[in-house]
Amino acid sequence: MTVSTATGPLRPRVRFTGLARLSPRAGVVASASLIFILVMSLVLPAVTGYGPDQFVDLPYQAPSLAHPFGTDGFGRDVMVRTFAASRVDYLIPLLIVAISVIIGCVVGVAVTLIGGFAEWIMMRVTDAIIAFPFLILILALVVVFGQTVNVPFLPNGTIPIIVAVVLTGWAYYARLARSQTLSLREMDYITAARIMGYSTARIVFRHITPKVLGASVSYAIGDLIVVMGLIASLSLFGAGIAPPTAEWGQMMFEGRSVLDQYWWVTVFPLLFIIVSAVSLAAIAERLVARLEGRTQ
Structure with a gap:
C-alpha cells in the first residue's frame, strides 16, 4: 500500500509521465479504454449468445x-470471461477504495479538529494498522467467513477481501486527511465558522471534508491499481474470488499449469490487467497535473 510519516502518508505517486507526454490526450484515451472494456463486458454475452x-x-x-481468445479447460470462451471479469476487477476495487476514502477522510478531519487526546489516539491506531500485515488479516478473514458468504450483487469470496482491505486502507487516508486539515483549520473561513458557533460536525462535513476528498482523488486512483493487483494475486493463496466467477487472477491461476501449451488462458487476462493498470496510472497522472496546476 503506502508508507506513512508523522505528518501524513508518503505515497509513491504512480506516474507514467512518458505516456502523458506522448499524447496530451492520454487521459482521454485511458478513460476510453476502461469504458470500452466495461461496455464490452455487458454487450459481448448478448452478441455471442453465451455467458x-x-x-x-x-x-x-x-x-x-x-473464439478469438480460445477456450479454457472447461470449454468456456476466454474472451467472454476476460471481458466479464472486468466487472469484478473494476467495481470491487472501486467499492473498497471509496469506502476507505470516506471513512479515512471523515475520521482524519474530525479528530484533527477535535485535537488533544483524540488526535493522539487516532495517530497511534493508524500506526498500528499500517504496521499490521494486511495479507495475514485477509487470510484470517477467509478462514472465518469462508468463500461461500452469500451477499446480493457480490460474488462469493468478496466479503473477506473488502473487510480486510478497508480495515487497513482507511488509515492511510486518515493520515492524508490529517495533514490536509492541519493547514485548513487555520484558514479564516474555518475560524469564522467556529466564531459563528457552527458545530464540529458541520465544519467537518460541509467545510473541510469536501476539500480533503478532492485532494485524495489522485491517490485513490493509484490505490485502485494496488487493490486490483491484490485481488488478482489472492487467488494464488486460495483467498481470491471464488470460482466459477470470472476474475482475472482466478483465470490466470487456473491456466498456470498449462501455460506452456495453452498460453491464451493466462496471457489474455494478464494483458487486460496491464492495460487497466496503465490506463488508471495515466488518469492519475492527469489528475495530479491538474491539482499541481501544471500541464503535461
Missing part, C-alpha cells in the same frame, strides 16, 4: 474466428 460460465466448445481450443 462467461457457459460451456461452448471443447476444452483448450486455440484462438480462432469462433
